[in-house]
Amino acid sequence: MHSSKTKFSFKNGLSLTEGIESLKRYATNLKGIFSDAKSLEKILEKNPLIYEFYDLGVEEKPGNLAYGTSIVYPGVVGKEFYMTKGHFHTVLDTAEVYLCISGRGLMLMENPEGITEIQELTPGEAVLVPGRFAHRSINISDTEPLVTFFTFAADAGHDYGTIEQKGFRKLVLRTGDGTYEVVDNPNWKA
Ligand code: NI
Numbered sequence: 001m002h003s004s005k006t007k008f009s010f011k012n013g014l015s016l017t018e019g020i021e022s023l024k025r026y027a028t029n030l031k032g033i034f035s036d037a038k039s040l041e042k043i044l045e046k047n048p049l050i051y052e053f054y055d056l057g058v059e060e061k062p063g064n065l066a067y068g069t070s071i072v073y074p075g076v077v078g079k080e081f082y083m084t085k086g087h088f089h090t091v092l093d094t095a096e097v098y099l100c101i102s103g104r105g106l107m108l109m110e111n112p113e114g115i116t117e118i119q120e121l122t123p124g125e126a127v128l129v130p131g132r133f134a135h136r137s138i139n140i141s142d143t144e145p146l147v148t149f150f151t152f153a154a155d156a157g158h159d160y161g162t163i164e165q166k167g168f169r170k171l172v173l174r175t176g177d178g179t180y181e182v183v184d185n186p187n188w189k190a
Contacts, residue, residue, distance in 0.1 A: 006056060007070075010101055011116060013071040013147035017056060017169075022052040025085070033085050034169055035187055036078030049073060050082045051137075064154035072105065072139040072146040079173040081180070083108075086136030086168060090157025093131035098148045100125050106172060106180075109133040111139075116170050118182065121148065134163055138172050140180050165188035165189065 007016040014022065026047045027040060034040045054068030075082040086108070089096070098107060098108040100121035110134045119127045121137075129135045139146035168188045175181050 004056075004106075006054075006138055008069045008101075009020065009147070010147075010164075012145060013101060013149075013161075014052075015069075020054065020056065022054055022071075024052045024097070025050050027052055028086065032078040033083075033167075034080050034134045034166070036080060036187060038079075039078035043077065048075065050075070051084050053084075055131060058154045060157070061154045062153075062155050065151050066149035066156075067155040069088040069101070070137055070148050070150060072103075072125045072137050074103075074139050074145065076174050079175075081138050081172060081174055083138040083142055083172075084136050085160055086162050088159040088162055089131075089152070090159050091153070091155065094153050094156035095131045096150055096152035096156075098127045098129065098137070098150045100127075101147040101149055103139060103143045103144040103146035105148070106138040106140055108136045108168060108170065108172060109139055110169055114169060116168075118170075118172075121146070128158065140172070140174070140178075142177065159176045 013109045028047050051072040058064050058066045107119045107127045118140050133142040168186050169188050170182050171185045
C-alpha cells in the first residue's frame with residue numbers, strides 16, 4: 001500500500017482534493033431519525049442538506065485507519081438541532097477520535113448498557129469516543145457549520161440499524177440563542 005494525501009478546507013471542511021466527493025444526507029434521508037416527524041415533514045419539500053461526510057475508501061482491513069471530515073449544517077427540526085444519524089461500530093469495541101475544526105457542537109454517545117456521555121466540541125477540541133459507544137454529532141450553533149475531522153480503525157464497520165430502530169436515549173433540544181437542554185427521548189425503544 002502507498003501513502004496518500006487528501007486536502008480538506010479548514011473553513012468549511014470540504015475536500016479540496018479533486019475527485020473526492022462527500023456523501024450527503026438530506027432531510028429526506030433522515031426520516032425516523034428526528035423525533036419530531038411533523039416538523040421534518042414540513043421541510044421535506046425544500047429538502048435541505050443536513051450533513052455530509054467523506055468515505056475515502058480506505059481498505060477495510062486490520063491495522064488500517066479510515067479518516068475524513070464531517071460537516072453538519074446549522075438548523076433545527078422542531079426543537080432538535082441538525083445532527084448525524086449516529087451509529088455503533090459493527091466491531092463494537094472500536095473507538096474513534098473527532099477533532100473539531102470549526103463551529104460548535106456536541107458529541108452524543110451511549111453504550112448498550114445505557115450510559116450516556118456528552119462532550120461539547122469547539123475548535124481545537126478532540127473527543128475520544130470509547131469503544132462500545134454509539135456516537136452522533138450535533139450542531140448547536142444557529143449560524144455556523146460544525147466541522148470535525150475523524151479517524152477510526154478501518155475495519156470497524158458501521159451499524160446504523162440499531163439507532164434507526166431504537167434511537168438514542170437522549171435528545172438535545174434548542175432552548176434559545178446558544179442554549180440547549182438534554183431530555184429523555186420519548187420515542188426510545190428498549
Ligand atoms: Ni464511527
